[in-house]
Amino acid sequence: MKQNSFKTWFKSGSPWIWMNAGAVSIAVVMTVGLLALIAVRGLSHFWPSDVIEVDYRIPGQESLVILGEVNSDEEVPMTRLAGSGLPVDGEAPGTMNRQLLKVGNRDLYGADFRWVIGEWMENPRTPEDVIVVERREWGNFYGYLVDLRQNGEVIAEGASAWPALKQAVDRALTIHEDIQHLEKGEIGRINAGLEQVRLQKRGYELRDQLTPELQARLDAERAALDAEYAQLEQQLQALYTQFNRDSFTARVPDGREKEISLGKVVRAFQPNNMGVMDKTGHYFAKLWEFVSDEPREANTEGGVFPAIFGTVLMVLIMSVVVTPFGVLAAVYLREYAKQGVVTRIIRIAVNNLAGVPSIVYGVFGLGxxxxxxxxxxxxxxxxxxxxxxxxxxxxxxxxxxxLALLTVPVVIVSTEEGLTRIPRSLREGSLALGATKSETLWKIILPMSSPAMMTGLILAVARAAGEVAPLMLVGVVKLAPSLAVNANYPYLHLDQKFMHLGFHIYDVGFQSPNVEAARPLVYATALLLVGVIATLNFSAVAIRNHLREKYKALEN
Incomplete structure (x- = not known):
């Protein structure tokens, strides 16, 4: 009886339903787990961790004072530690705790990170007066504030130095924004104008059309731009004088003191003296900096806004190009082409193009x-x-x-499927009412197949936004000095190279000279890329659903 019931249950197809449900559940759990891992490792990087100070006593050596943040820890076998040259018994069983500390001060120590043995760390403490300074060069600085200086003269020291330093940092950041506005805005505009004058003159010379009148006009334009540039240069020099006026002196744990110009400081804070609310505000400020600022320190610090902008703009331009070409090709194959051997061969070729490796498209684009x-x-x-x-x-x-060439097969196939699903009765009814074939196509068939077109566009965006290999050959770079859209004519500069989130992940993860500092940014940028692709896809899905609801009555 039980055997018969088992056979009946098996023949009913229930096992396959459970297997499919289990496979889908495993896929969902793995996807959510991967995103959670990326989010935790990426977003935790921006939280201001406490800075510890410890006495580090290596057997047989003098004790050292080390200051830094705990980046990670692991249990390491004794044999491995002995092989690295540390004074441990390599034949003893067991493991020892090893921690990776971010000690900063690369200009003094030569490296930002240092491995230490947990068992050799004594008297750990978290002094409240320790400062962390984010710099535009040489990474973070960890130490103790000694004094604040103005034009080399001490203006604050002791307990009054820290409040004065925070005000001075805010002042320097305001001046830095003014400098950036001048250099990238006004001076950038003048440089673009000077380049246009040079190109105009060169063009007239190539065509043998450079008359004295044209030469005089070009000289006048150049003189006006040079005069304006001279005024802006004076303003810039004054700003730089004010920018580099203040500095501070800080002491590192080994007793050395270093003077740091506030012009090189991005942010200064005391993590051990911050409450939960202060750390939360600092956390969101760092997140905003990550998505709105430019990268620095070989892309291991700062933000990724140029990469976000380049990725989104490239996808938008690709979508504008691929949609009409894909739709026109699908309409021709389905509505106008004679269905025969040639048409079937073309469809097979289109399907095969969808499986061609992306690097091949990159080589084609380059050539x-x-x-x-x-x-x-x-x-x-x-x-x-x-x-x-x-x-x-x-x-x-x-x-x-x-990328439009890479994704056009997806749009063609999806649009053709949408055209196929439109009932033949609608076509015949439209023609019977006196509409021409083109009117039927534009007013009935294409609007009703628009959800399928959007499906193809969604698939195209999902693939194109994450592609990296072809972009390495046709335009993406490690660092783009300016965006493809700016205030200089013709405003949209499609000839410029650009940054891309996918290539940024590759560059930071595999080409960075500072691996430990770059690792959390790889996770953060990967999470951001997933978010950008999801945002683009959800926008397209919303448009598709709206179109589907709009034309549902006609389908019924």
Missing amino acids: FFIYFLGGSIDSLFFPEALPTPTFGTGGMLWASLT
Whole structure:
């Protein structure tokens, strides 16, 4: 009886339902677990950890005082420690605790991190007056504030030095914003204008059209720009004088003192003297800096805003290009092309293109878009800029077109499926009422298949936003000095190279000279890339659902 019931249960298909449900559950748990791991390791980096000071006593050596943050700890076998040259018994069984401390002060110690043995650490303490200084160069500084100086003269020391230092740092940051505005805004505009004057003159010379009148006009434009530049340069020099006016002296645990200019300081705080609310405010300030600021220190500090901007802009341009081409190809194959051997071969080719490795598209983009098409454009329209290439080198436009070519098969297949699902009766009813085939296509078929088009676009965005290999050949760089959109004519500079979140992860994770400092940023940037892709996809899904509801009545 039990055997018959088991056979009945097995034939009913219930085991396969449970297996599918289990597989889906495992996939969901693994995905959520991976995202949780990335989030914890990435977002915890921005929390201001307490700084400990310990007496580090290595057997047979003098005791040292070490100051830093605990980055990680692990249990290490004795044999491994003995092999690293430490004075331990390599034949003894068991393990010892090893901790990685972020000690900062790279300009003094030569490295930001140091491995220490937990059993050799004595008298741990968290002094409230220890300061952490984030610098534009040489990473963090850990030490004790001695005094604050103005033009080399001490203006505050002792208990009054810390409040004065915070005010001085805020003042320096305000001046730094003014300097950035001048250098990237006004001076950048003048430099762009000077370059345009130079190119105009070179163009007239190549065409033998440089008359004395044109030369005089160009000289006048250059003189006006030079005069404006001289005024801005004076303002800039004054700002830099004020920017580098203040400095402070700090003492490290070994007794050495170092004077640091406030022009090199991004942030200064006392983590051991901060409450929960203060640390929470610091945490969100660091998060905002991460998503809104530019990178520094070989991309291991600062923010990733240029990479976010480049990723989103590239995906938007790719979407604008791939959607009409994919839709037109699908409409032709489904509505106009004669269904035969040639059409079937084209569909097979389209499906095969979807499986071509992305690096192949990168090589094609490099050869066709950059060398052939971009080189031809430079020869025809930008001869005055040669031999410096304008479009004959990697840039935003060629990267977007390469990814559009990579994702167009997905849009074609999805659009064709949407066209296939439209009832034949709607086509015949439209034609019977006197509409032409083109009117039926534009007013009935394409609007009703728009949800399928959006599905193809969603799949295209999901694939293109995470691609890195082809971008390394057609325009992405480690650090882009300016964004592809700015206030200089023509405002959208598609010929410029750009930063990308995916390449930023590769660069920070595998090309960084400071591996330990870069590791948490790899997780944080990966989480941000997932968030950007999810945001783009959810936006497309919302549009698709709206279109689906709009045309549901016609389908019924």
